[in-house]
Amino acid sequence: MRLGSCLYQGNSVVFVESDGHYYLPSLQNAHATFWKDIQTLIADPKRDEKLAEFSPNKSCMVGLEDIQLLAPIPRPNKNIICMGLNYFDHIVEAADFAGRNAKTPKAPIVFTKSNFSVIGPGTPIPADPDISEQLDWEVELGVIIGKTGKAIKPEHVQDHIFGYTIINDISARDLQFAHKQFYIGKSIDGGCPMGPVIVSKDEIPNAQQLQLSCRVNGVDKQTGSTEQMIFDIEQIIVTLSKTMTLEAGDVIATGTPNGVGFARTPPEFLKSGDVVECEIESIGVLSNPVV
Numbered sequence: 001m002r003l004g005s006c007l008y009q010g011n012s013v014v015f016v017e018s019d020g021h022y023y024l025p026s027l028q029n030a031h032a033t034f035w036k037d038i039q040t041l042i043a044d045p046k047r048d049e050k051l052a053e054f055s056p057n058k059s060c061m062v063g064l065e066d067i068q069l070l071a072p073i074p075r076p077n078k079n080i081i082c083m084g085l086n087y088f089d090h091i092v093e094a095a096d097f098a099g100r101n102a103k104t105p106k107a108p109i110v111f112t113k114s115n116f117s118v119i120g121p122g123t124p125i126p127a128d129p130d131i132s133e134q135l136d137w138e139v140e141l142g143v144i145i146g147k148t149g150k151a152i153k154p155e156h157v158q159d160h161i162f163g164y165t166i167i168n169d170i171s172a173r174d175l176q177f178a179h180k181q182f183y184i185g186k187s188i189d190g191g192c193p194m195g196p197v198i199v200s201k202d203e204i205p206n207a208q209q210l211q212l213s214c215r216v217n218g219v220d221k222q223t224g225s226t227e228q229m230i231f232d233i234e235q236i237i238v239t240l241s242k243t244m245t246l247e248a249g250d251v252i253a254t255g256t257p258n259g260v261g262f263a264r265t266p267p268e269f270l271k272s273g274d275v276v277e278c279e280i281e282s283i284g285v286l287s288n289p290v291v
């Protein structure tokens with residue numbers, strides 16, 4: 001199932017996208033409350049049965065012009081948990097830029113992005129030169145946790161995943177490199193475009209074999225495959241959940257391939273008027289203007 005959140009008549013509700021059409025199951029009687037808030041939906045113990053009961057029908061179909069797409073989880077309950085330097089070619093480009101040798105990390109590099117930085121598809125990414133002159137793009141596969149757990153064993157990881165989305169880990173490189181920790185540079189308001197939908201895991205048989213790419217103004221910047229991750233989704237979830245409870249609705253960004261702006265020659269950054277598009281096979285395209 002492909003689902004997300006949208007504004008309809010001033011209220012945030014869950015939509016289902018099917019064959020290019022949009023449906024608002026909350027307009028029907030069955031489980032109307034369940035379909036209003038995606039975090040409640042994901043955490044509902046009877047979620048899969050209730051989702052299975054829905055079939056697209058005209059009584060709750062709306063036009064794209066009637067809704068405004070939001071991030072699938074418009075305000076996650078906690079920060080987005082992110083993997084840094086999780087693709088070797090990206091480690092190489094970052095090392096070349098810094099004049100050091102490229103080394104594969106022995107353990108996942110983990111940082112977070114503020115949950116307040118999340119924005120939806122089409123929402124402008126603010127480029128304010130008083131805040132940053134080095135806004136960069138990073139296409140990433142986002143994993144949505146579907147079941148709360150601690151110390152999750154490798155063989156149980158799949159039970160804890162709800163689905164997948166696209167994240168653009170917008171990075172203010174001047175702030176990221178000026179401060180010892182990544183948090184400020186990764187968390188500017190509007191710095192976490194997400195969407196356009198969450199695709200439930202049953203529709204993505206192998207999330208470690210998805211093509212991902214990023215374009216700026218139609219020009220290819222990043223291309224890769226999720227099979228290139230150094231720490232795969234299973235290792236990430238096992239590692240994180242060893243020390244912290246992962247809750248239903250948590251969002252994990254799994255790292256980015258090479259082709260980011262700061263490591264280019266000469267470096268390239270986003271500016272007002274640009275359009276940045278992140279695409280992941282089987283999920284779609286997340287497009288945002290820069291203003």
Ligand SMILES: O=C(O)C/C=C\CC(=O)C(=O)O
Pocket residue numbers: 083084085086090094095098138169171255256
């Ligand atoms: O060079 C470094 O140490 C870090 C540079 C970029 C990594 C990053 O932002 C990431 O998300 O990966």
